[in-house]
Amino acid sequence: xxxxxxxxxxxxxxxxxxxxxxxxxxxxxxxxxxxxxxxxxxxxxxxxxxxxxxxxxxxxxxxxxxxxxxxxxxxxxxxxxxxxxxxxxxxxxxxxxxxxxxxxxxxxxxxxxxxxxxxxx
Amino acid sequence: xxxxxxxxxxxxxxxxxxxxxxxxxxxxxxxxxxxxxxxxxxxxxxxxxxxxxxxxxxxxxxxxxxxxxxxxxxxxxxxxxxxxxxxxxxxxxxxxxxxxxxxxxxxxxxxx
Numbered sequence: 001x002x003x004x005x006x007x008x009x010x011x012x013x014x015x016x017x018x019x020x021x022x023x024x025x026x027x028x029x030x031x032x033x034x035x036x037x038x039x040x041x042x043x044x045x046x047x048x049x050x051x052x053x054x055x056x057x058x059x060x061x062x063x064x065x066x067x068x069x070x071x072x073x074x075x076x077x078x079x080x081x082x083x084x085x086x087x088x089x090x091x092x093x094x095x096x097x098x099x100x101x102x103x104x105x106x107x108x109x110x111x112x113x114x115x116x117x118x119x120x121x
Numbered sequence: 122x123x124x125x126x127x128x129x130x131x132x133x134x135x136x137x138x139x140x141x142x143x144x145x146x147x148x149x150x151x152x153x154x155x156x157x158x159x160x161x162x163x164x165x166x167x168x169x170x171x172x173x174x175x176x177x178x179x180x181x182x183x184x185x186x187x188x189x190x191x192x193x194x195x196x197x198x199x200x201x202x203x204x205x206x207x208x209x210x211x212x213x214x215x216x217x218x219x220x221x222x223x224x225x226x227x228x229x230x231x232x233x
Binding site: 031033035040042043044045048050058090092094096107108109110111112113114115 | 151152154156162163164165166169171207209211218219220221223224225226
C-alpha cells in the first residue's frame with residue numbers, strides 16, 4: 001500500500017473556526033486529491049493538485065482552499081467551518097500518467113488515505 | 122442521472138455464493154476503478170482497468186467499453202468480503218488527469 005497518512009483522523013470543531021487537514025504521502029506521487037464522502041452523494045472532488053504549487057478546484061470547492069508547498073504534503077483548509085462541511089474527508093494520490101509519446105497516456109492506480117471524520121457543531 | 126450508476130445498492134449473500142456487482146457509466150472514460158471500503162475504514166483500490174478482464178484471487182473485474190458497463194465478481198464469497206464496493210471512472214479527454222467520478226457504492230453483506 002502507498003504510504004498516505006491523513007491527520008487528524010477525527011476532529012470536532014465549532015462553526016466559524018478555521019480547520020486544516022493534512023495529507024502526507026511518502027510515494028513521491030505527483031497527483032493528489034481531496035474528496036469528501038457524504039451519504040446520498042458518494043465521494044466528490046473538492047480540490048486537486050498536479051504538482052507543487054499547482055492546484056485546481058473540483059466540483060465542491062466552495063468554502064475550501066488547498067496548498068501544496070512540497071510533493072509529499074497536501075493541505076485542505078476550511079476557512080470558516082460550517083455544519084454542511086461535516087463529512088468524512090479522503091485524500092488520494094496517483095503517480096501520474098505513463099505511456100509513450102504520441103500515444104494516449106495510461107492511467108495509474110489511485111491510492112487513498114484512511115479518512116478524516118470532521119464534525120462541525 | 123448520475124454519470125456512474127451501480128447496482129444493486131444493497132446485496133446480501135450467504136457464504137460461498139457467487140456475487141456480481143454492476144457499474145454503468147454514461148461518459149467516455151480512460152479507465153475504470155473498483156474500490157473497497159470496510160465499515161469505518163479507508164478505501165482500497167481493487168482493480169483499475171480500461172479493457173477486458175482482470176483477476177486477483179477470488180475477485181474478477183470485467184469491462185465492456187462499447188456497452189459502457191463493468192462488473193465485479195466475487196467467487197466463493199466470505200463474511201470478510203462484507204464491505205462497500207465503489208465503482209469510479211476517469212473521464213476521457215480534458216486536461217485534469219486522474220480526477221475520479223464515483224458511483225454511489227454497493228453495500229455487500231455476506232452471512233456465515
